[in-house]
Amino acid sequence: MCDYVNSAASAVPGWVGAGLPAVEECGNPNIDFARSLFAETTLVRLMACFDDVFFRWLPLNPLLGPIWSFRCTAWALALSLACAGCGSNSFEYEPNDLLAASLLREEGTQKPKPIAESASQVVESWFGSLGDPRWPTDKLQGMVGAENVVSMEGVQRSAGAVGRGNDKVERGLYRKHCVSCHGLSGDGRGAAAMLLSPYPRDFRRGTFKFKSTLHGSKPTRSDLVRTLHEGIPGTSMPSFAALEQSEEFQEDIEALVEYIRFLSIRGEVERKLIAKQIREGVELSPESAECVAVLQQIAGQWASAESKVLAIPTPPEWSAEEMQASIERGSQWYRSEITACAKCHGDEGRGDGASQDFDDWTKDWTILAGIDPKNPVEWKEMKPWGALKPVIDRPRNFAWSSFRGGGNRQDIFRRLVLGIEGTPMPPIARAEGNNPGLTDDQIWDLVHFVLSLGGNP
Amino acid sequence: MRWWAQPKFWAWAAAVMIFPLIWVGGLVTTHDAGMAVPDWPGTYGYNLFLYPVSTWLYGPFDLFIEHGHRLLGSVVGLLAIALCYTSWRFEPRRWYRWGAVGLLCAVIAQGLLGGFRVVLDGRTIAMLHGCGGPIVFAFAVFMALSASKDWRGALATIESRGMSRLSIALVCGTILQLYLGAQLRHTLPSTSPVGFLSMVHLHLTVALLLTLLILIIAFIVRTRAYGAAREIRTPANVLLLLLFVQLNLGLATWVANYALPWSELTAWLSQYVISAKGYWESFLVTGHQATGSLMIAASVWLACRVWRRQGKLVSQPVSSRISASAVSPLTQAERPA
Numbered sequence: 001m002c003d004y005v006n007s008a009a010s011a012v013p014g015w016v017g018a019g020l021p022a023v024e025e026c027g028n029p030n031i032d033f034a035r036s037l038f039a040e041t042t043l044v045r046l047m048a049c050f051d052d053v054f055f056r057w058l059p060l061n062p063l064l065g066p067i068w069s070f071r072c073t074a075w076a077l078a079l080s081l082a083c084a085g086c087g088s089n090s091f092e093y094e095p096n097d098l099l100a101a102s103l104l105r106e107e108g109t110q111k112p113k114p115i116a117e118s119a120s121q122v123v124e125s126w127f128g129s130l131g132d133p134r135w136p137t138d139k140l141q142g143m144v145g146a147e148n149v150v151s152m153e154g155v156q157r158s159a160g161a162v163g164r165g166n167d168k169v170e171r172g173l174y175r176k177h178c179v180s181c182h183g184l185s186g187d188g189r190g191a192a193a194m195l196l197s198p199y200p201r202d203f204r205r206g207t208f209k210f211k212s213t214l215h216g217s218k219p220t221r222s223d224l225v226r227t228l229h230e231g232i233p234g235t236s237m238p239s240f241a242a243l244e245q246s247e248e249f250q251e252d253i254e255a256l257v258e259y260i261r262f263l264s265i266r267g268e269v270e271r272k273l274i275a276k277q278i279r280e281g282v283e284l285s286p287e288s289a290e291c292v293a294v295l296q297q298i299a300g301q302w303a304s305a306e307s308k309v310l311a312i313p314t315p316p317e318w319s320a321e322e323m324q325a326s327i328e329r330g331s332q333w334y335r336s337e338i339t340a341c342a343k344c345h346g347d348e349g350r351g352d353g354a355s356q357d358f359d360d361w362t363k364d365w366t367i368l369a370g371i372d373p374k375n376p377v378e379w380k381e382m383k384p385w386g387a388l389k390p391v392i393d394r395p396r397n398f399a400w401s402s403f404r405g406g407g408n409r410q411d412i413f414r415r416l417v418l419g420i421e422g423t424p425m426p427p428i429a430r431a432e433g434n435n436p437g438l439t440d441d442q443i444w445d446l447v448h449f450v451l452s453l454g455g456n457p
Numbered sequence: 458m459r460w461w462a463q464p465k466f467w468a469w470a471a472a473v474m475i476f477p478l479i480w481v482g483g484l485v486t487t488h489d490a491g492m493a494v495p496d497w498p499g500t501y502g503y504n505l506f507l508y509p510v511s512t513w514l515y516g517p518f519d520l521f522i523e524h525g526h527r528l529l530g531s532v533v534g535l536l537a538i539a540l541c542y543t544s545w546r547f548e549p550r551r552w553y554r555w556g557a558v559g560l561l562c563a564v565i566a567q568g569l570l571g572g573f574r575v576v577l578d579g580r581t582i583a584m585l586h587g588c589g590g591p592i593v594f595a596f597a598v599f600m601a602l603s604a605s606k607d608w609r610g611a612l613a614t615i616e617s618r619g620m621s622r623l624s625i626a627l628v629c630g631t632i633l634q635l636y637l638g639a640q641l642r643h644t645l646p647s648t649s650p651v652g653f654l655s656m657v658h659l660h661l662t663v664a665l666l667l668t669l670l671i672l673i674i675a676f677i678v679r680t681r682a683y684g685a686a687r688e689i690r691t692p693a694n695v696l697l698l699l700l701f702v703q704l705n706l707g708l709a710t711w712v713a714n715y716a717l718p719w720s721e722l723t724a725w726l727s728q729y730v731i732s733a734k735g736y737w738e739s740f741l742v743t744g745h746q747a748t749g750s751l752m753i754a755a756s757v758w759l760a761c762r763v764w765r766r767q768g769k770l771v772s773q774p775v776s777s778r779i780s781a782s783a784v785s786p787l788t789q790a791e792r793p794a
Contacts (some may be wrong), residue, residue, distance in 0.1 A: 180644060192644075196718055239733065
């Protein structure tokens with residue numbers, strides 16, 4: 001609300017409302033939350049439209065300025081009273097209040113905003129704003145592979161508002177294709193987030209489920225391209241393959257991947273800075289050596305992702321009898337203590353095992369903060385900071401024969417040995433040297449058994 | 458009178474052309490192509506009508522539909538001007554002449570809104586523009602209907618005011634539903650999940666109410682009380698059909714955009730991969746919006762037929778072809794001695 005008043009005040013000479021003080025947040029997260037909802041009402045959006053049309057576009061300002069100033073100020077005041085506060089419709093990165101709130105909860109304090117905002121300011125000074133993204137090249141000088149972390153050309157194309165410039169190059173790809181679910185900041189809190197299952201990915205954790213790199217490593221560019229190209233079946237994540245006919249398709253996909261990497265690095269740096277400030281009491285500053293070290297560490301992890309790819313062996317070519325025997329062996333491994341597959345996926349592979357857990361994004365602000373995600377009274381404490389209702393990350397029902405990370409034999413093998421990061425699905429122990437675990441042949445048996453549950457041996 | 462001199466022809470032509478305009482406008486929203494052409498009223502510096510056809514047809518798809526939308530809009534503008542001219546030249550009813558002016562103003566206002574949406578890159582203006590289109594369509598349909606034989610020759614056969622109220626409620630309800638749908642289609646990037654969720658729930662609630670309303674209307678028009686006004690059954694039946702199509706399209710639109718959140722209940726969808734901006738997906742989403750527009754138009758059709766068949770409204774027929782003896786007893790009774 002007050003954004004409109006203040007922005008119009010600065011844009012229009014003679015604006016009666018010029019200099020109106022911004023309404024301060026009252027500090028109560030519930031009230032501030034309710035106010036921000038009110039500020040999204042169409043009435044407020046309509047008022048902004050009239051401001052735009054009459055003050056910014058029509059050359060009527062000099063003639064009608066005083067009249068409109070009076071009228072719009074009256075509107076503004078009336079709506080201010082109606083909305084009882086202010087909220088932000090400006091497109092800026094959202095500070096990570098939820099993480100700050102969950103880390104602070106143990107200490108009993110309820111004011112995460114100042115900490116989240118100070119971390120947000122530091123990352124903004126490095127990474128720029130939503131409309132003008134930058135890359136902190138000067139902070140990464142000397143780092144191996146620094147030039148390969150993010151291509152700013154792709155980031156620039158994906159950031160900002162949707163549309164083509166006079167050069168006919170399309171920009172704002174992220175807002176066009178991703179923002180309604182993943183949110184402006186990549187926090188997984190886009191407009192539709194509450195209605196989706198699973199919730200859209202929060203990139204700021206730097207964790208990606210379906211990738212070809214070792215557990216704990218970042219995904220490669222081709223992992224992200226694959227997800228964009230093929231989508232994730234049974235979820236709201238679409239495939240962009242339909243746009244292949246467009247000449248720009250490949251460039252668009254690559255640009256989006258760069259922006260996702262950019263948002264992930266930015267968000268992860270922000271998270272680490274918040275944690276450093278709360279846990280270690282580090283004073284956050286863009287020039288602080290400790291803060292820069294965080295940036296370099298995370299950028300380094302992304303730079304080295306390509307070297308962490310796990311090679312998957314070629315699937316064996318077996319006869320029907322051998323395949324049947326392989327499935328039977330796989331059935332034993334499935335129910336064994338070494339793999340413990342049945343514990344979550346159930347004896348028949350229908351995803352109804354005894355152990356039902358939450359994903360790491362949920363655990364971040366629940367279990368780690370001492371909150372029981374199954375207790376509505378407890379988790380709702382975090383709702384004003386952006387928490388969505390915790391939902392159990394259900395193990396896959398193999399009878400559906402639908403695999404989100406790819407359904408061919410090599411894909412399943414990869415999922416088994418790498419796990420699905422951020423979820424309760426761990427990597428299977430591989431027998432290497434003296435380490436106990438499954439050999440490659442035994443893992444193939446397991447792959448064949450899992451596929452056979454859906455009727456695809 | 459020659460065909461080109463009849464306002465009826467131009468009113469129908471405008472209504473018929475506005476419907477594809479709404480389709481293409483819907484495609485523009487579906488493909489987020491509103492800013493595919495960054496200038497207005499020209500196109501990349503060219504006059505709107507002089508933009509090279511080859512670049513338009515073989516360029517990017519978003520540019521194709523956005524420029525096409527503008528061209529189609531200007532055709533509708535020309536038709537509205539023709540309607541205005543013929544109405545003032547040949548139409549005896551004064552209110553109809555002003556109605557034609559109103560339609561022209563509405564078309565111009567829509568064009569300006571579309572222009573401001575581009576110049577100011579405003580998504581809220583895009584939402585208003587999206588809401589305005591179907592209302593202009595309904596207005597054009599009203600102008601076409603009010604120039605029809607049915608309008609001029611309707612007999613007073615409905616005594617009760619109940620159906621009239623229901624039909625007006627239906628017009629208002631469908632417009633409200635369109636507005637809520639536009640809120641969902643033109644979501645701001647900063648819209649909160651709670652705000653969006655509330656809007657979805659509201660959209661579903663109004664859909665339920667409209668379903669009930671249409672079912673009630675479809676039932677009532679078949680009762681004995683409306684036996685003499687069989688003409689109102691046609692729009693009621695059309696509404697029933699559109700409702701069936703629209704409910705299915707609504708569900709399909711959600712699935713095509715976001716899939717369904719109940720994986721345990723919808724295992725048959727577990728292998729479905731949403732295709733971003735896919736052909737069928739775009740068709741479904743845009744079809745939902747266009748069918749919504751048709752429902753508004755059909756509601757206006759029903760309201761017109763009901764109104765014209767109520768005693769008081771038929772008392773001042775304009776250039777009616779009906780003889781005095783054919784007018785219903787109710788109308789005769791209402792006439793002054």
